[in-house]
Amino acid sequence: xxxxxxxxxxxxxxxxxxxxxxxxxxxxxxxxxxxxxxxxxxxxxxxxxxxxxxxxxxxxxxxxxxxxxxxxxxxxxxxxxxxxxxxxxxxxxxxxxxxxxxxxxxxxxxxxxxxxxxxxxxxxxxxxxxxxxxxxxxxxxxxxxxxxxxxxxxxxxxxxxxxxxxxxxxxxxxxxxxxxxxxxxxxxxxxxxxxxxxxxxxxxxxxxxxxxxxxxxxxxxxxxxxxxxxxxxxxxxxxxxxxxxxxxxxxxxxxxxxxxxxxxxxxxxxxxxxxxxxxxxxxxxx
Numbered sequence: 493x494x495x496x497x498x499x500x501x502x503x504x505x506x507x508x509x510x511x512x513x514x515x516x517x518x519x520x521x522x523x524x525x526x527x528x529x530x531x532x533x534x535x536x537x538x539x540x541x542x543x544x545x546x547x548x549x550x551x552x553x554x555x556x557x558x559x560x561x562x563x564x565x566x567x568x569x570x571x572x573x574x575x576x577x578x579x580x581x582x583x584x585x586x587x588x589x590x591x592x593x594x595x596x597x598x599x600x601x602x603x604x605x606x607x608x609x610x611x612x613x614x615x616x617x618x619x620x621x622x623x624x625x626x627x628x629x630x631x632x633x634x635x636x637x638x639x640x641x642x643x644x645x646x647x648x649x650x651x652x653x654x655x656x657x658x659x660x661x662x663x664x665x666x667x668x669x670x671x672x673x674x675x676x677x678x679x680x681x682x683x684x685x686x687x688x689x690x691x692x693x694x695x696x697x698x699x700x701x702x703x704x705x706x707x708x709x710x711x712x713x714x715x716x717x718x719x720x721x722x723x724x725x726x727x728x729x730x731x732x733x734x735x736x737x738x739x740x741x742x743x744x745x746x747x748x749x750x751x752x753x754x755x756x757x758x759x760x761x762x763x764x765x766x767x768x769x770x771x772x773x774x775x776x777x778x
Contacts, residue, residue, distance in 0.1 A: 587624075594620040594627050601630075605637055613637040628657035628664075635667040639674065647671040660691055669702060678710045 601616030617634035620627065631654035638647035651668035654661050669684030685702040688695060 590624045591627070594624040594630065597623065598627075598630055598633065601633060601637075605633070605640075608640075610637045610640045614641070626657050628654045628661055631657065632661065632663040632667060635664070635671070639667060639670055642674060644671040644674040662688055662692060662695075665691075666702075669706075673706060673709060676709075676713060678706055681706050 597616050597620035601613045601620065604610075604613040604616060614634055614637045617630050617637065620630045621634075624630075631650045635647040635650035635654070638644070638650065648668055648671045651664040651671070654664040658664075665684045665688045669681045669688075672678075672681035672684060682703060685699050685706070688702075689699045
């Protein structure tokens, strides 16, 4: 029994709240149920302070409509967790099997590469990638074989894939730099080797050797182009010589014509001999 009318009135004022809480307890939404529990505790606390009537909170918290739902939710979570763990374990086992198979193919590729059978090496590396697409060593090893076959663009593509597997892969940058060097793309080659310096500052000596090699190749390539251009200029001038000789062999031409031809022939021969000698001197000095 409540001691006075005021207590009773306050209790009646909470009837609507309690009715709503009971509806929330019946909800299929676990979140709504949990909020109802918290609200019930709050309402009960307010009732207990002014009202001396003992209210059994345990009865509210153990509502038979609530507990089966929460228990079911917990069971579902545990079941889902077990399914995920089992799936992860199955995927791990499958990957280990694929890794073992692709590693065996990589080893065969390495043997072929050591025997300088680069085509066969490429085949084994490709077979390994068909088994396991994200195995970085297969990409870098195949790129190295591609470089030996002068298939530089394919080597660059493999290095890019290797970097997708491991963005800090030093071998990928090394082989990519060599492939760009094979294509005579010197700036790109330098960028690859400089990237290694950024990732591994301790490899300074190795990077210097690669950069020096790029500079040497670029210089040699430039000298060869200049020499070729000069040689081509000399060949163009030399084509005038047989034409002049052919005209000299015509018996119908007047002596004055012969004099003019001989006069024009002399500087042509002189001009022809000059660039050829210059090219020879340059090549010998290099």
